[in-house]
Amino acid sequence: MSPKSPLTMLITGGARGIGRGLVRHFVQSGHRVFTLDSDLEELQNTVSLALKQWIPEAESRDRNSGIKPLTRFAALTVDLKDRGAIIDAVGSVAQFCGENGKLDVLINNAMPGPHTWSDGRVMEDADAAIMVEWDEKVQVGLTAPFQLSRLCVPLLKVDEDEPSVPNPQLNPEEGGDGVQETSKEAERDPATMTNTKTKQKPGCIINISSTRAHQSEPDHEAYSAVKAGLLGLTQSLSISLGQRHNIRVNAIIPGWIHVGNENRKADAEKKQWVDGLTREDMNWHPAGRVGKVEDIIKTVEFLIESEFVTGEEIRVDGGVGRRMVYPE
Ligand SMILES: NC(=O)c1ccc[n+]([C@@H]2O[C@H](COP(=O)([O-])OP(=O)(O)OC[C@H]3O[C@@H](n4cnc5c(N)ncnc54)[C@H](O)[C@@H]3O)[C@@H](O)[C@H]2O)c1
DSSP states (O other), rough: OOOOOOEEEESSSSSSHHHHHHHHHHTTTTOEEEESOOOEEEEHHHHHIIIIIIIHHHHHHHHHTTOOOOOEEEEEEOOOOHHHHHHHHHHHHHHTTTTOOOOOEEEEEOSSSSSSSGGGOOTSSTTHHHHHHHHHHHHIIIHHHHHHHHHHHHHOOOOOTSSOOGGGGOOOTTTOOOOOOHHHHHHOOOGGGOOOSSSSOOOOOEEEEGGGOOOOOSSOOHHHHHHHHHHHHHHHHHHHHHHHHOOEEEEEEEEEOTTTTTTHHHHHHHOOTTTTTOHHHTTEEEESSOOOHHHHHHHHHHHOOTTTOOEEEEEESSTGGOOOOOOO
8 A cells, every 4th residue: 555645543452463463564564553552561562673673664765755754653551441541542642643633544453362261261150250351351352442433533534624625516706606505417427526525535444353253162252242243333333434424444354363473472582474383274274374464454455445345344264264064
């Protein structure tokens, strides 16, 4: 995607894993990224990578292309269980958006692990730990995306008061009758069907769900409920925010995306993507391999650029969800 028109993006859970890959890609590509994460140590490592590698790469390209240097990256430690902290964080995001106050993309990616219940628990255990974990997963994985989407609407929408491109048919000075209604000709002519949003496009929201919204192994009730909830939230937001502000909202449904190389420890050990994966892991996928962060990046780019796609769910699982499994 062209760095000539840098996008301003908010990505949650950018300290490690898929989120870190998204942050790296979009910063390196010349876009402006704000990320939120609760893991201080991982986030510090990501900030250090951004300052030492990703930003200098993007800035050297800017210098060569004559683009004005921008504040390219900001990171904040925020626990997405904390509604007050989310409100403060969106205030910082608004400052990051700068003078025009425009956010182009919100990616709701953060989710506490593991996907199963922690410490080998099962849902019928007698103690209260299961309910504490349920609350945390629902708060971070579902409530926070809703709250962030809600609070970011003023940043994602295009200001209705912004002056529109002059339209001669509606302008008495140019020979029109000044009536603020669209004439039959105007309705037929796409050039006159522009509205006050001609100058800027509204932003979009991308929610990261999971194939576990539809398919299960034992013992991940909270994770599945959150990820299925995100799909309901996506379709509902796409209508409410689309109707009022033309904000598009889509979901990505990843299958197995191997991120064993996307964290601080793996950096220190110089781990490669393939480390820890077997031939069997690869062959289990009809596409012939396990998923990579790049597979999610490509889907995010597709959704950002596809102005006629909203309310959709895109499965990125190498075909595993289509596989019929019988007992051997
Ligand atoms: N990797 C996969 O195979 C896969 C498959 C399907 C869906 N997903 C989804 O993709 C997203 C990223 O997954 P991942 O594999 O990169 O996971 P990950 O655990 O590597 O990264 C998740 C990030 O979210 C952050 N986070 C957790 N709790 C938080 C909180 N309370 N406040 C703020 N940040 C918090 C973590 O610190 C971490 O940086 C998740 O939503 C996950 O459910 C991943």
